[in-house]
Amino acid sequence: MEQNSKINVGVVGATGYTGLELVKMLVKHPYFHLAYIANSEGGTTINKLHPSLNGVCEDEVQKADIDAMAATCKLVFLALPHKTAMAYVKPLLEKDVKVVDLSADYRLPQDIYEEFYCPHTDRANLEHVVYGLPELNREAIKSAKLVANPGCFPTSAILGLLPFMDKRIPNTPIIIDAKTGVSGAGKKLSEVTHFVNVNDNLFAYNPLLHRHAPEIANKLDVSFDEVNFVPHLVPVTRGMISSIYIQVDEEFNAMKVLQEFYKHDIHVRVSDMPVNMKNVAGTNFCDIYVKRKGNMLFISSSIDNLMRGASAQAVVNANLMMGFDETMAIPDIAYVP
Ligand SMILES: NC(=O)C1=CN([C@@H]2O[C@H](COP(=O)(O)OP(=O)(O)OC[C@H]3O[C@@H](n4cnc5c(N)ncnc54)[C@H](OP(=O)(O)O)[C@@H]3O)[C@@H](O)[C@H]2O)C=CC1
Numbered sequence: 001m002e003q004n005s006k007i008n009v010g011v012v013g014a015t016g017y018t019g020l021e022l023v024k025m026l027v028k029h030p031y032f033h034l035a036y037i038a039n040s041e042g043g044t045t046i047n048k049l050h051p052s053l054n055g056v057c058e059d060e061v062q063k064a065d066i067d068a069m070a071a072t073c074k075l076v077f078l079a080l081p082h083k084t085a086m087a088y089v090k091p092l093l094e095k096d097v098k099v100v101d102l103s104a105d106y107r108l109p110q111d112i113y114e115e116f117y118c119p120h121t122d123r124a125n126l127e128h129v130v131y132g133l134p135e136l137n138r139e140a141i142k143s144a145k146l147v148a149n150p151g152c153f154p155t156s157a158i159l160g161l162l163p164f165m166d167k168r169i170p171n172t173p174i175i176i177d178a179k180t181g182v183s184g185a186g187k188k189l190s191e192v193t194h195f196v197n198v199n200d201n202l203f204a205y206n207p208l209l210h211r212h213a214p215e216i217a218n219k220l221d222v223s224f225d226e227v228n229f230v231p232h233l234v235p236v237t238r239g240m241i242s243s244i245y246i247q248v249d250e251e252f253n254a255m256k257v258l259q260e261f262y263k264h265d266i267h268v269r270v271s272d273m274p275v276n277m278k279n280v281a282g283t284n285f286c287d288i289y290v291k292r293k294g295n296m297l298f299i300s301s302s303i304d305n306l307m308r309g310a311s312a313q314a315v316v317n318a319n320l321m322m323g324f325d326e327t328m329a330i331p332d333i334a335y336v337p
């Protein structure tokens with residue numbers, strides 16, 4: 001049932017970390033009504049899955065079903081693993097339901113997707129998906145039926161690099177040394193994210209070949225060979241910092257370029273000090289700092305992987321798709337201290 005004149009929306013994948021963050025924002029949304037919540041099994045309530053919601057939201061969780069989603073919702077958030085999401089997208093779009101997909105399934109052209117993920121089963125919809133980085137595609141998002149929500153590392157790296165791409169010496173390496181909190185790996189258990197492996201520890205993984213490198217290259221319109229991306233896992237729950245290095249030659253004031261580029265973007269904050277994870281935790285902000293020495297430009301970009309890197313950016317995209325102000329229900333005060 002629609003509540004007053006609110007727009008019914010749904011969350012599929014509600015057991016997971018990004019699903020929880022979506023629910024937390026949507027129950028407070030002034031114009032969306034969270035009318036449908038699902039995971040793969042159903043038969044429970046959202047507060048049983050996430051006891052932090054006791055007394056706040058105790059709605060039923062259904063077994064995910066396309067017909068039920070389409071009968072209830074105008075827009076659905078898919079917080080599902082890669083390769084699972086695309087099976088939902090095609091039938092939802094056919095039933096005229098708008099989709100914000102948090103997975104990687106629609107972020108890349110077919111050939112690049114298939115090289116780094118798996119065969120794509122919904123090639124037709126790759127043709128008219130919009131990549132959901134508002135600072136890059138705000139106008140197109142407003143009229144999109146399907147938005148591919150960006151990956152967390154690509155969000156922080158692309159936002160840091162965008163203002164300086166036309167200052168960079170062509171064909172010189174783009175170096176992105178990134179650190180992420182463990183919630184980026186999702187809720188399922190693994191040996192890598194085991195407490196004993198992560199606690200008091202720091203390590204790189206998938207250096208230079210991580211599946212987010214082609215996403216960064218594709219959206220910045222450079223070749224995969226130019227992007228040297230190395231992610232590291234750090235023993236924090238949420239947060240992400242990308243330390244980015246590029247070579248430039250012409251004279252310019254890097255801080256002024258950054259400020260000018262983002263002067264109309266409410267969710268990017270230019271910082272005159274090196275940024276940190278804590279100041280953006282729980283928000284959709286991306287904080288960016290820049291420093292130049294000779295030909296070297298250092299850019300530091302910080303986000304909350306679960307928020308700007310996933311769920312808050314997804315709600316911003318849904319706000320734009322439905323004609324609302326992009327800040328609706330988006331938390332803007334960080335978990336500090
Ligand atoms: N974590 C992060 O920082 C980010 C995550 N993402 C992406 O967002 C998506 C969700 O990530 P995250 O929340 O971390 O993942 P999780 O593993 O924490 O959660 C995914 C949830 O989806 C549910 N699920 C799996 N298969 C199905 C299915 N067929 N039908 C319905 N529900 C299903 C699972 O719950 P159950 O088994 O109980 O049904 C699972 O809990 C992924 O594609 C991820 O890559 C994007 C950016 C950042």
Ligand SMILES: CC(=O)N[C@@H](CCC(=O)OP(=O)(O)O)C(=O)O
Pocket residue numbers: 102103104150151152153180181182183184185186231233305309
């Ligand atoms: C710590 C960790 O494992 N992080 C994930 C990134 C999660 C994410 O945001 O990306 P997707 O949406 O593309 O899954 C990884 O490195 O694969």
